[in-house]
Amino acid sequence: xxxxxxxxxxxxxxxxxxMTLRCTQDMRHNAMYWYRxxxxxxxxLIHYSNTAGxxxxxxxxxxxxxxxxxxDDFPLTLASAVxxxxxxxxxxxxxxSYTEAFFGQGTRLTVV
Amino acid sequence: DQQVKQNSPSxxxxxxxxxxxxxxxxxxxxxxxxxxxxxxxxxPTFLISISSIKDKNEDGRFTVFLNKSAKHLSLHIVPxxxxxxxxxxxxxxxxxxxxxxxxxxxKGITLSVRP
Numbered sequence: 001x002x003x004x005x006x007x008x009x010x011x012x013x014x015x016x017x018x019m020t021l022r023c024t025q026d027m028r029h030n031a032m033y034w035y036r037x038x039x040x041x042x043x044x045l046i047h048y049s050n051t052a053g054x055x056x057x058x059x060x061x062x063x064x065x066x067x068x069x070x071x072d073d074f075p076l077t078l079a080s081a082v083x084x085x086x087x088x089x090x091x092x093x094x095x096x097s098y099t100e101a102f103f104g105q106g107t108r109l110t111v112v
Numbered sequence: 113d114q115q116v117k118q119n120s121p122s123x124x125x126x127x128x129x130x131x132x133x134x135x136x137x138x139x140x141x142x143x144x145x146x147x148x149x150x151x152x153x154x155x156p157t158f159l160i161s162i163s164s165i166k167d168k169n170e171d172g173r174f175t176v177f178l179n180k181s182a183k184h185l186s187l188h189i190v191p192x193x194x195x196x197x198x199x200x201x202x203x204x205x206x207x208x209x210x211x212x213x214x215x216x217x218x219k220g221i222t223l224s225v226r227p
Contacts, residue, residue, distance in 0.1 A: 004155075033214070040121075042219035043156070043201060058214070090155055098144055098205040098213040103155030 003027065006091050006104035013081050013111050021076040021107050023091030031097045032074040033058075034066060036087040037106075043090065049074055050097045081111045115139045116204050118218035127227050131189040135202030135218055138183065142204040146215070147176060147187045150199045159200075160187070163207070192225045199223075 004025040013019050025032065034046040035058075045058030049068040063085060065077045074093075078085055088108050092101040117136045125131045135145075143164035148156040162169040162176045162185065169176050175188045189196055202218040 035217075040219065042118075043217040045214060045216070048214055092155075094215075098207050098215075100146060100158045100161060101215055103148075103157070105155050106153070 004091060004093055004102055004104040006089075006107050008107060009105065010108040011110070013078075013109060015082055015111055016080050019078045019081055019109070021078075021089055021091075021109070023074045023076070023104060024072050025074075025091075025093040025102075026072065027093060027095075027102065028071060029093035029095050029102075030071070031094045031101075032068065033092045033094075033101060034064070034074070034076045035090045035092065036060065037090060038087050046076065046089075048097075081109075083111045085109065086111045114218075115142070116202055116216050116218040118202055118221050120221055121219070122222040122224070124224045124226060125192050127194055127225055128191045131187075131192045131196065131223055131225070133187040133189075133200050133202075133221050133223065135185050135187075136183055137185075137204050139204070139206075139216075140183070141206045141208075142216075144205050144207050145176070145178060145185050146203045146205075147174075148201040148203060148217075150201065150220070156201055189223075192223075194225045194227050197223055197225045 007022045033048045035043040047066040049055045052071045091104040094101040146161040147159040150156040178185045199220045201220045203215045
């Protein structure tokens with residue numbers, strides 16, 4: 001069982017380019033999340049989805065979009081990347097929105 | 113305004129001694145609290161949790177204490193081991209579905225256990 005898988009593991013991206021970070025889980029969890037981790041700022045929620053077909057904005061949603069077409073996949077899209085989006089991005093899932101979340105291994109994104 | 117605060121960025125303890133990691137929260141709607149551990153280049157992993165109906169939860173070397181009146185929780189690791197060296201995140205949520213039901217994390221604290 002893979003759990004939760006993110007791709008790519010790392011990426012260097014030119015500013016202004018579009019990028020989609022992929023996230024797939026095989027635990028049939030209802031809720032999925034995208035966090036970014038920045039030094040000194042901890043884990044900040046970007047977007048979330050409590051169930052397939054629904055999404056919501058987290059603490060830092062600007063510049064990002066998500067979709068939840070099915071239970072397993074929750075891609076995060078940067079429409080036009082900027083250097084301030086350089087970060088480590090973590091996808092997570094949980095059975096319900098308030099229960100323990102399981103995290104992927106992260107995607108290190110550098111926008112230059 | 114940060115709702116979950118880990119005010120100490122780092123902690124260093126001797127192997128075999130107790131590590132005490134502190135966390136404060138401001139949102140009175142929070143009633144479920146979790147600790148996560150994170151090694152470099154890995155995702156956070158769930159460590160231990162506690163609901164507001166309890167004031168203590170123990171799992172092996174790890175114990176979480178909750179003081180609801182003070183809006184404070186702490187993670188005790190006894191005895192500390194070098195493999196415990198990691199970043200520890202405190203998180204909180206509300207069990208009632210709604211705006212507060214998503215996990216809110218603190219900034220994390222880096223624990224170093226000296227051999």
